Amino acid sequence: KQKEFEKTTGKVSSQSKEALRAALAGVLERRMFYIPSFKIYGSVAGFYDYGPPGCAIKQNMTQVWRTHFVLEENMLEVECPAVTPEVVLKASGHVDRFTDFMVTDVATGECFRADHLLEGHLEALLEDKKNPVSPEKAKVIRDLLAGVGELKADTMGAALTEYDVRAPGTGNAISPPFAFNLMFKTSIGPKGDMVGFLRPETAQGIFVNFRDLLYYNGGKLPFAAAQIGNSYRNEISPRAGLLRVREFTQAEIEHFVNGDDKRHPKFALVADLRPLLYSRELQMGEEKKAQPMSLGEAVSRGIIANETLAYFIGRTWLFFCKIGVNPARMRFRQHLQHEMAHYATDCWDGEVETTYGWVECVGLADRSAYDLKAHSAMSKIDLTAFEKFPEPRMEEVVKVVPNNKELGAVFKKDQKAVKEALEALDSNAALDVKAKLESGQAATVSSCDGQTFEIKAGMVEIKKVTEKVTGKTYTPSVIEPSFGIGRIMYCMFEHCYYTREGDETRAVMGFKPVVAPTKATVFPLVQKPALNELAGRISRELTAAGLSNLIDTTGNTIGKRYARTDEIGVPFAVTVDFASVEGDGSVTLRERDSMTQVRVPAGEVAVVIRDLVDDRTSWEAVTGKYPAQKAPADDE
Amino acid sequence: KQKEFEKTTGKVSSQSKEALRAALAGVLERRMFYIPSFKIYGSVAGFYDYGPPGCAIKQNMTQVWRTHFVLEENMLEVECPAVTPEVVLKASGHVDRFTDFMVTDVATGECFRADHLLEGHLEALLEDKKNPVSPEKAKVIRDLLAGVGELKADTMGAALTEYDVRAPGTGNAISPPFAFNLMFKTSIGPKGDMVGFLRPETAQGIFVNFRDLLYYNGGKLPFAAAQIGNSYRNEISPRAGLLRVREFTQAEIEHFVNGDDKRHPKFALVADLRPLLYSRELQMGEEKKAQPMSLGEAVSRGIIANETLAYFIGRTWLFFCKIGVNPARMRFRQHLQHEMAHYATDCWDGEVETTYGWVECVGLADRSAYDLKAHSAMSKIDLTAFEKFPEPRMEEVVKVVPNNKELGAVFKKDQKAVKEALEALDSNAALDVKAKLESGQAATVSSCDGQTFEIKAGMVEIKKVTEKVTGKTYTPSVIEPSFGIGRIMYCMFEHCYYTREGDETRAVMGFKPVVAPTKATVFPLVQKPALNELAGRISRELTAAGLSNLIDTTGNTIGKRYARTDEIGVPFAVTVDFASVEGDGSVTLRERDSMTQVRVPAGEVAVVIRDLVDDRTSWEAVTGKYPAQKAPADDE
Known part of the structure; x- marks a missing residue:
């Protein structure tokens, strides 16, 4: 394989x-x-x-x-x-920034992604064998291509103009690029x-x-x-x-x-x-x-x-x-x-x-603490965590003690906002304010809604003190793994697809058993009531074991039936023949990729397949345990 | 229970x-x-x-x-x-008909469902003990209540006016009801x-x-x-x-x-x-x-x-x-x-x-064949199935043979539409046309886009013939079971909820094991490294068996830990004690609803729980197989 x-x-x-x-x-x-x-x-x-x-x-x-x-x-x-x-x-930024640049055909109004258009145009220039660009120009184009994703509206527009990019199909002029929100x-x-x-x-x-x-x-x-x-x-x-x-x-x-x-x-x-x-x-x-x-x-x-x-x-x-x-x-x-x-x-x-x-x-x-901070700022809800130290520690902390009387006298109705802005200062910012005030300057603080206030000496006391600290409040960082399921499926399809040796038309989807949509097919070798009945029983046992399965009593050749199930990637096939009902009661179990076959007692086959699908056993172990069935020619 | x-x-x-x-x-x-x-x-x-x-x-x-x-x-x-x-x-009718009647508070613009408002008002009248309605009036109200769902805009509006229904909260007048599309x-x-x-x-x-x-x-x-x-x-x-x-x-x-x-x-x-x-x-x-x-x-x-x-x-x-x-x-x-x-x-x-x-x-x-017919009519795509008879049958069928020359002469550019309309007639309709034409009258047919045409004798030949018929083309009927998952969940919650005998505050969610969010909890009896280690091993074995589980090493009393897990409906609890690590190596397995307990070898407990969750065994069978553990008082 x-x-x-x-x-x-x-x-x-x-x-x-x-x-x-x-x-x-x-x-x-x-x-x-x-x-x-x-x-x-x-x-x-x-x-x-x-x-x-x-x-x-x-x-x-x-x-x-x-x-x-x-x-x-x-x-x-x-x-x-x-x-x-x-x-x-x-709050998350999507309303303002979740955009792609779009251009429109000025005559028809048709819409295009600006970056796709520019990329396509530049790649065509590089590949144009009739009118090859100079090596110097090629380098400029390649550099531009590498940075298409980073262009802003103006630089994107300039590039589209410089290279005279036009609407595909019509050749009409295009509008300047503008941001289109994708939601x-x-x-x-x-x-x-x-x-x-x-x-x-x-x-x-x-x-x-x-x-x-x-x-x-x-x-x-x-x-x-x-x-x-x-x-x-x-x-x-x-x-x-x-x-x-x-x-x-x-x-x-x-x-x-x-x-x-x-x-x-x-x-x-x-x-x-x-x-x-x-x-x-x-x-x-x-x-x-x-x-x-x-x-x-x-x-x-x-x-x-x-x-x-x-x-x-x-x-x-x-x-x-x-x-x-x-x-x-x-x-x-x-x-x-x-x-x-x-x-x-x-x-x-x-x-x-x-x-x-x-x-x-x-x-x-x-993503550091960006997301929680953004939602906390917008919702005004505390989104921090508290880490309790194993033992309380003596730590030097910066204390900010607003002078309420003075703030009230100066800021009147804004007193509360200024007080909160002062108390929200982190240690470094508070020390900056302290330094400014001590050097006789005024300092500026901002409230959460963006107002700024001028702080002067006497309005606040800022001091370093050594305190017993039991823990720390912080906004957590976030590490985000984000999976696109459809894309993964498509990539998996490409990696699993192959054709049978010697026959380009016989497609096989080599899905892992755990992923395969149908875990097993059951074929009676020929159309006989006894064989159909046993096949039906095995199918019901597979279903009871939670294994999706198909029973195929069409009477097509086994080879043709395998070709069908290969296309949907069924990993295991059970064939019921005369020996299954009249002889030793065993059935043929075939694995899709190796095409090797073993004889397994009919009553055990559901358990064997369940174990294979759940990775509790391997096909190698199965072929070691059960007698091989010599395969007829592939298209039996 | x-x-x-x-x-x-x-x-x-x-x-x-x-x-x-x-x-x-x-x-x-x-x-x-x-x-x-x-x-x-x-x-x-x-x-x-x-x-x-x-x-x-x-x-x-x-x-x-x-x-x-x-x-x-x-x-x-x-x-x-x-x-x-x-x-x-x-095509499905949702754009035109998927609506509820809405009324608005004429002063505030707030929106209400007209039927809810009317129902609430009528129920209040019936329950009003201070100003009881007469028995005759009560009967009228009850009849109206039973039919609220069937009212049209005008009858709904009339009822709201008759009973002087007003906006809840404000008591303001309400608008007449109008259809609001719910999509x-x-x-x-x-x-x-x-x-x-x-x-x-x-x-x-x-x-x-x-x-x-x-x-x-x-x-x-x-x-x-x-x-x-x-x-x-x-x-x-x-x-x-x-x-x-x-x-x-x-x-x-x-x-x-x-x-x-x-x-x-x-x-x-x-x-x-x-x-x-x-x-x-x-x-x-x-x-x-x-x-x-x-x-x-x-x-x-x-x-x-x-x-x-x-x-x-x-x-x-x-x-x-x-x-x-x-x-x-x-x-x-x-x-x-x-x-x-x-x-x-x-x-x-x-x-x-x-x-x-x-x-x-x-x-x-x-739903009969409604849905497929609606989509077929809108999309112009054939959505029929063909049933092949086991044997071809000789059947009397009605054949419609349009006279192209005559149709062309009379209908000019509409010839094709008229021909299609004639050929689309079903047997009964065709026989009606035949009867009319034979009695010297004209007949009317409609094309699929709603045009009608007058048909006269000579434009079409309609005859009964006996033909070999191999099967039948038909639009399938559809039988539709439609489940609302959230509603089912809520109903299940109500049916599973109960409180422990003698303690109304101890809530239990008595989920079936297959539905329970967490299948088992693992408790070390006390905080000791050897017990924690065995508990960790059992938890990993449960996980490997695909069983969601929680390990609780808080050191709370066992009773308190059970109370917590009862609330999320964990069906099985494994307790690791000194006998588990120093004695016979067994652990206590407790079932939530009966609160009975057995001693199971530590190495078997994951398999036992897997079988219980998958319904391969019952708690009765487990209590029959393993020795009982005499329970200490419920809040041990």
Whole structure:
């Protein structure tokens, strides 16, 4: 199988990539893994329906995710609505900043993503063999291409003008780029006065519940919360199938931790894993290629910022291996400094290699305390945690004691706001104020609603005192692994797809048994009542063991039946023949990828398959235990 | 337990209902089963978050549903987007008719549901002890109350005026009632010209995929498709917690079947079940009380319209029993004739008795071929199935042969439309046309876009011929069981809640093990390293067996720890004591409801609990197999 796999998915030319993608797409659509939604009405771009096998795979993958993360790590799983009032997404920054640049065809009004248009235009210039650009110009273009994602409205507009980019198809002029918010907007309630959006990510539901979750967890940190659910982005131009859609399933984790101590108690369990890491350094270097490195080394050398982030990289890697992504074609790419939000400490994307290039499937980000601080500021609700020291400590602290009488006399009705602003100063800011006042200057403080006040000597006493301190109040940092389930599925499809040796038309979806939509098929060898009856009994036993199965009594040749089930990736096939009902009562059990076969007593076969699916036994162990069945020619 | 249960949930006065509801609500919110969404921003009515135990129960219930229906019945599960283009919901009738009547306070603009307002007002009149209404008036009011759901805008308006209903709180006048569409509206794509809605039900996703699903199923009927997903209704005034919310999870089945033959091959498996049936006859009768009746009898007496509908009623009843709804407090209520849509053949609601009265949790409807016909008419896509007869039959058929030359001469450019209209006539309509033409009259036919044409003799030949017919083309009927997951959860909560004998403050959620969010807790009896270590090992073994578990090393008394876990309904508790590490190596295993305890070898306990959760063994069998541990006083 591995050879076959390499043959179709190893070093391939651009054309064979296209061919592979088309062949796979044929299987996926024909077998209804997923299809465009609302097909009878002509479909709507960016929406897909999962048909029966796709739906089952999605369930199975999600269940593996839940076991691997939520159950094994004792995470707090929550489920929050997709419809979200504006204030939540105002606090998170999505209302103001969750935008892409759009341009329109000035004549037809058709809309395009500005970055896609510019990229396409520049790539075409580089590839133009008839009118090749000069080496100097090529370098300028390549530099511009590398930075397209960072352009602002004005620089993007300038580039589009400079290269005379026009609307595809019509060749018409395009508008200057403008920001288009990607959230679906709606209205909540009957009055029409409450703006709502469909959430663009599930994470915010966790942040707004932080206080209740902390209480639920007995006030203890660190803890992680998780959510699996649908998110919505009104993409300007959806494309590339499941890779860029308007409604998609996310599985997100928010691990809350004290920013001063990001060690992880279970880090040792992943320290020796060696995933491909594509660090900032390697991206800036000559070879531009990810290298395997143990996570322990990556943390100790400061390549990954902390143990907790590295722990999740390791757990993510194990998850991808479990569901059938080829680890040799998966890497973790570190964000370059300019790619990260200003508050982020370190970010790594889990990327999988496909015919579309490297596809970002997971984002792992140390977002510091940004999110909780933003919601706390907007909601005026305290979202801090308290860490009790094992023993109280004597510590030098800065005390701010406002002079109420003086503040009242000067600020009148603003007295309270000024007092609060003074008391909210952190130690360093308070010491700055103290220094200014002592040097005879005035100092300025700001209230939470943005008013500023001038503070003069006598209005406040600021002093260092040594106090018994029992603990520390802080806003937790959050480390966020965020998974795009549809993208992971598509990448897994590409990695699992292969064709039978010697027959390019016989497609096989080599799904891991745990992910496979149907775990087994049951075939009576020929159409006879006794054989059909035993096949029916085995099918019922499989169902009772929780194993999805198909019984095929069509009477087609066994070879033809295998070809059908290969396309939906059924890992095991049970064939009932005359020996099963008249002889020793055994049936043939066949494994999809090796195509090897053993004879198993009919009454044991459901248990054997259950153990194989649950990874309690391996096919090797099964072939060791049961007698081999010499296979007839492949297309028996 | 049953006695306790009766005590709190049997015949209760209105006041004790309120008390039960409040006590349960306290547990549900305190233990974060579910809480109002966006709490730190003051919440938005009709939206709830599931916290960790609620989320786990929802997963478990959904998984039971999937096994019980999708796996055991080999249904085709699909997953479609919530965002839906207008045309789909135009075809289904939701754009035009998915409305509630609303009135507004003329001074404040506040919105109310007209039916709720009228009901509340009439009920208050009936209950008014100070100014009692006359017996005659009371009868008029009761009749009006019974029919509130059927009022149209004008009759509703007249009733509101007649009884001088005013806005609650303010006492202001209210507007006349007007229809308010309950769908959340949005816009798809960047141009703003494509109207979309959030789906009000998941069913439409299945109907629009019928053609592909039929193909997937090899063209064979009957088959069922299923979908679990979120639906959205912008309720005017959400209330009663999980019972009326704006975003909720549905699990819907569409069973497609030939309308001429609604027998079900597995009906015998449910024929002897005796759920409480509340037929039309019983509802119109004196006693107004549901009665147990075998489903076989109900079908043979014509009470339930057909086997397939009755089969799903039986399967639904089994599902409710499996997840812990008390079958004595569940009934199936048949829709009265005037409650049903004109196309429906028969409808039954699965209702569960709670402190809110009987709550509709499931609708089971025989919707005839309405849905597929509606989508076929709108999309112009053929949504029929073909039933091949076992043997071709000689049948008398009506043939319609348009005279093209004559049609062309008379209708010119409309020739094609007229021809299609003639060919689309069914047998009876064609014979009507034939009769008219033969008696010298003209006949009228309509094209699909509503144009009518006058047909005269000579334009068409209509004749009866005997032909060999190989099969029949028909639009399948659909039988739709539709489950509201959140409502079922809430009803289950009420049925599972009880308090420990003699202590009204000790709440227990008596969840079935398969539904319970946490399957087991592990307690070291006292804080000792050896005990903690063994407890940790058992916890890891439980996790490896896929069993969610909690380890509690707080050192609280065992009684206090039980009280905590009772509130989240943990069915099994493992206590590690000195005998476990120094003596015979056994641990105490306690069952929540009976509070009985046995000693089980530490190495076996995970397997025993797995078997209990999966229903492979019972607590009785376990107490028979292992030695009892004499319990210390309950609050040990």
